[in-house]
Amino acid sequence: MIGSADVVVIGSGAFGASVAYHLARRGLRVVVLERSALASQTSPRAAGLTSQVRATPALTRLAQRAVVKLAAFTAETGQPLRFTQSGALKIARTERDAEQLAREVTRGAEVGVPIDFVTVADARRRLPILGERGIVAVTWSPTDCNVEPSELPIGYCRAAEKLGAVLLAHMPATGFEVGASGVEGVRTPGGTIATRTVVDAAGAWARLIAAGLGAPLPVVATRHQLLITEPIPGVGPEFPIARVIDANVYVRHERGGLMLGGYEPDPLQLDMAALPPSFEIRELSLDIEVLWRLARSVSEQFPIFQDPTIRVAEHRGGLPTLTTDDRYLVGPLPGVAGAWVMSGCCVGGLSVSPALGEAMAEWIVDGAPRLDLADISVARFAGHELDETALRERCRHAYATHYRAGSDR
Numbered sequence: 001m002i003g004s005a006d007v008v009v010i011g012s013g014a015f016g017a018s019v020a021y022h023l024a025r026r027g028l029r030v031v032v033l034e035r036s037a038l039a040s041q042t043s044p045r046a047a048g049l050t051s052q053v054r055a056t057p058a059l060t061r062l063a064q065r066a067v068v069k070l071a072a073f074t075a076e077t078g079q080p081l082r083f084t085q086s087g088a089l090k091i092a093r094t095e096r097d098a099e100q101l102a103r104e105v106t107r108g109a110e111v112g113v114p115i116d117f118v119t120v121a122d123a124r125r126r127l128p129i130l131g132e133r134g135i136v137a138v139t140w141s142p143t144d145c146n147v148e149p150s151e152l153p154i155g156y157c158r159a160a161e162k163l164g165a166v167l168l169a170h171m172p173a174t175g176f177e178v179g180a181s182g183v184e185g186v187r188t189p190g191g192t193i194a195t196r197t198v199v200d201a202a203g204a205w206a207r208l209i210a211a212g213l214g215a216p217l218p219v220v221a222t223r224h225q226l227l228i229t230e231p232i233p234g235v236g237p238e239f240p241i242a243r244v245i246d247a248n249v250y251v252r253h254e255r256g257g258l259m260l261g262g263y264e265p266d267p268l269q270l271d272m273a274a275l276p277p278s279f280e281i282r283e284l285s286l287d288i289e290v291l292w293r294l295a296r297s298v299s300e301q302f303p304i305f306q307d308p309t310i311r312v313a314e315h316r317g318g319l320p321t322l323t324t325d326d327r328y329l330v331g332p333l334p335g336v337a338g339a340w341v342m343s344g345c346c347v348g349g350l351s352v353s354p355a356l357g358e359a360m361a362e363w364i365v366d367g368a369p370r371l372d373l374a375d376i377s378v379a380r381f382a383g384h385e386l387d388e389t390a391l392r393e394r395c396r397h398a399y400a401t402h403y404r405a406g407s408d409r
């Protein structure tokens with residue numbers, strides 16, 4: 001068992017693996033602790049979509065940088081990643097949402113993300129399964145893309161290992177040594193690893209890890225699901241991603257069929273402390289009726305999901321963490337020198353992880369990231385503590401209005 005490290009990263013999902021890789025690239029001695037198999041929990045279950053135009057210019061720049069890094073992932077890391085630059089359509093069915101799209105077009109132009117309105121006929125040329133009815137406005141963002149989610153975190157793990165990082169699977173962080181000047185070590189069943197820097201990238205469990213470090217973390221683990229159909233004639237990888245704002249539904253091509261996922265109004269929220277310590281995401285109970293309800297809510301735009309011959313090839317789900325403002329939660333944990341967190345993925349952590357891991361490594365090594373992360377830093381919640389009921393309700397609302405929250409809040 002390794003006795004010391006410059007940085008101990010807790011968790012080998014997209015967040016932990018990416019920051020570990022970027023820290024190792026800066027020459028630091030990195031240890032990654034993973035309680036389960038490497039990269040096996042929420043990250044490989046994602047949809048793998050990017051969405052570049054965000055609520056603020058800084059967040060848009062972060063998402064834009066992530067797409068540049070996803071496109072160059074194999075060249076940079078030497079690891080495989082299925083990357084499809086399919087572009088994305090965003091559909092407004094109300095005047096209010098059309099106004100939101102107009103703001104997104106302006107915001108995209110400010111930062112240099114290509115995005116503009118297209119006609120419904122143009123949208124249908126790109127996505128022939130799209131129904132015409134009920135659409136008020138549509139935007140087209142040609143540089144959005146999708147990736148194979150299972151390849152990203154394991155790719156970063158392997159690339160980090162090649163740079164000297166030590167990956168310890170089935171080795172949980174069980175506690176911390178914290179002295180007067182901050183973090184001194186991380187306890188594991190194999191012994192204590194002496195370190196001055198720890199990164200909590202524990203996904204659904206991040207709040208438990210932060211509590212172990214003595215810091216509150218206002219996030220709620222929230223179930224999110226998707227389905228993938230059996231192959232459908234005429235459906236191909238050239239199909240763009242499509243999102244319907246008010247319905248909170250996304251659709252994309254996958255393996256010759258269609259992927260559908262979305263954000264229901266009353267998601268299942270979990271208290272990870274109440275689950276057995278051995279709990280794994282594959283044991284999460286799923287409910288496909290949630291997805292059929294979402295599919296029915298877009299039946300005019302996606303009548304194909306009402307076809308009784310449609311067969312589900314895969315139904316999967318995981319536990320992203322939500323914040324009250326639907327933005328990531330990253331940076332130094334207040335009150336514990338040397339403790340950092342990457343959490344609050346808000347169902348958008350996989351796609352942004354390349355840029356976020358890079359920025360966090362800069363923050364840790366250089367004292368500040370090159371991209372401005374103030375919009376998503378832990379510090380923004382200082383002095384705004386909520387009780388558990390209020391926290392859950394605000395996180396539920398953020399989830400239930402994700403396509404509005406994600407771009408306008």
Ligand SMILES: Cc1cc2nc3c(=O)[nH]c(=O)nc-3n(C[C@H](O)[C@H](O)[C@H](O)COP(=O)(O)OP(=O)(O)OC[C@H]3O[C@@H](n4cnc5c(N)ncnc54)[C@H](O)[C@@H]3O)c2cc1C
Binds near residue numbers: 318
């Ligand atoms: C159905 C679905 C669709 C999604 N679609 C998208 C999408 O289109 N685009 C997008 O960007 N994101 C999407 N997401 C969200 C994305 O999956 C998450 O944002 C991302 O996976 C978060 O990564 P993570 O590293 O925080 O979590 P995880 O992948 O869960 O990794 C955390 C790791 O920490 C480990 N851990 C926990 N406690 C400990 C401990 N004590 N010691 C050691 N290790 C520990 C866990 O075992 C786990 O492996 C989707 C999610 C779901 C479920």
